[in-house]
Amino acid sequence: MLETFQKHLETNLNMLHDGKLLIAISGGLDSVVLTHLCKNLNLKVSLAHCNFNLRGDESDTDEAFVLQMAEDFNMEVFIECFETETYAKEQGLSIQMAARELRYAWFQELAAQLNFDYILTAHHADDNLETFLINFTRGTGLEGLTGIPEISGKLIRPLLPFSREVLEVYAIGQNIAWREDSSNASTKYLRNKLRHDIIPILKQMNPQLLQNFQTTISNLQDSQDLIDDSVVRIQKKMTVAEDGQIKLDVHKLNKLSNPKAYLYQLLKDFNFTAWTDVVNLLDAQSGKQVFSSTHRLLKDRDFLLLSEIDSETQAQAIVIETNENEVIGPFGTLFFEKIDTISETALNIIYVDAEKLIFPLILRRWEEGDLFYPIGMKGKKKLSKYFKDEKLSLIEKEQVWILESAGDVVWVVGKRADDRFKVTENTTNILKIELQ
Known part of the structure; x- marks a missing residue:
């Protein structure tokens, strides 16, 4: 098997030869064999073991086994203990999902902190078939039927082409010891029920089940690639980001x-x-x-x-006092500057007669019923009508803020000033307000 594994790496995962690798090891057959294979190929590997504290002394014995294995191989090893049941209750998760979240978050954290190039897990062909059947029985799209990906970011699963039977034959032949997880024998979990009750029957019916399954997965992945290409073309025609x-x-x-x-x-x-x-x-x-x-x-x-989803949708109003020159809001920053003459004009700049302002000013989101006197027009207009005329989308309307003086709109920020506060020939005190 070592030779076949080496050829698989050279053909499909050659980057592992030069990478700094972290192996997720439980102490079970799969991860122990993966560690032996990587060690025999002189790959640069360290070990990471999770103690989920779910099986009492058995969990501690697994940890001790991994520590001894790391010492025997002169490998760096990381151990993390989790209060899995507490985490599951706090997050409203099953024990299995909680353990999954905890271990993958920790692996990614280790990789980021210690500059590991890749994280290796020991998923194999039987795991892939089980995942396929789980997704199939629960109902899924094509993606759920394409199996476990061999490469997913920093996660790599180099044993996917190999069956559990092949791994076991190799381990026995090389006198490799491993730990058995007693919870794997229970059929109360769907995966274990498939593993112990359903898949053996399918293999009896078709001894080539795993080989045929691998072919099916490959064909489905090819179909998914075609779909992805089609979606990219459609996306360019159908969508606009703005x-x-x-x-x-x-x-x-x-x-x-x-x-x-x-x-x-x-x-x-x-x-x-x-x-x-x-x-x-x-x-x-x-x-x-x-x-x-x-x-x-x-x-x-x-x-x-x-x-x-905007976490600031319910942002509170901002009070602006007389002496403030700069106000930071969720949409940007407002700058207030006293000037002598008007120069540039733009949607993000207004000039107002400072004598007409009553401080403190209020910066807030618009509300139904708000109205203003659009500069350059006669009469008043509800903001809702103004938004409709401007063809603002519902999302764009939700993002609108107004600057208010004593209950009167001074500026629909970034869009339109109010005529009542405009600079006239009688203005002696000009205030420039700019949004950046």
């Missing part, structure tokens, strides 16, 4: 042969789960929206607007 949001053209999406499929591919990385609601936005009225844990998708006229 003002911190992504606009998707609804008319163009609806003309595609399968809008639902493309919409999923375009939005799959933004943590949405209510996909039926997402698809329904294509035919919804303006104002309908769907949230993920991190993003919002909003129907606005002929577009779907994707934006990150």
Whole structure:
């Protein structure tokens, strides 16, 4: 097996020969064999072991086993103990998911702090088949059927082409000792039930199951590559990024042969789960929206607007005293300067008659019912009507702030000043307000 493993690295993972590697080792067959293989090929490896404190003395014995192995091999080893059950309760996770989050976060932290190039895990072909079946039984898209990726950022899984049987034969042949996790024998977990009850029957029915599965996975991955290429082309035609949001053209999406499929591919990385609601936005009225844990998708006229959820949406009003020259807000910085004459003009600059201002000024988000007297126009206008005339999207409207003096709008910041505060021939005290 060592020769086959070496050829696999040379063909597909040659970067491991020169990298600084961290092996995630539990003490079980898979990670122990991976460590032996890497050691025999003189790769630069260190070990990282997680003690999840879930199996009492057995967890401590696993830790001691790894420490002894590291000493025997003269390898650097890192040990971290976790209060997994406490973390699971605090985060509302299953024990398995909690352990997964804890270990991968720690591996990434170690890699960042100590400049490891890659983190190696010992997932093998049987793990890949189990993951495929789990996703299949729960319902998934094509991505869920393409198996465990061999390379995912700094994570590399060099044993994916090898079956557990091959690893065990190698370990026995080389007199390699390993630890057995007693929890792996329990069939209360879906993965273990598949491992012990279902997959052995499938292998009896077809002794070439794993080989055929690898071929299927390869074909599915090729199909996913074609889809990814197609999505990139569609993305360039359908989407525009501007003002911190992504606009998707609804008319163009609806003309595609399968809008639902493309919409999923375009939005799959933004943590949405209510996909039926997402698809329904294509035919919804303006104002309908769907949230993920991190993003919002909003129907606005002929577009779907994707934006990150703004933690400052409920930002408090800012009070501006007379002597302040600079005020920092969520949108940028306002500068106040007394000047003698008006020079440049721009949307981000207004000039007001300072004598007409009543301090303190208030900087706040606009509210329904706000109105102002747009400079250069006669009469007043509600901000909601002004936004409609300016064709501001719902998201753009939410980002609007106003500068207020004694209840009167001085400036729709960055957009339009109020006529009541403009500089006239009778003005003797000019205040320049600039947004940067």
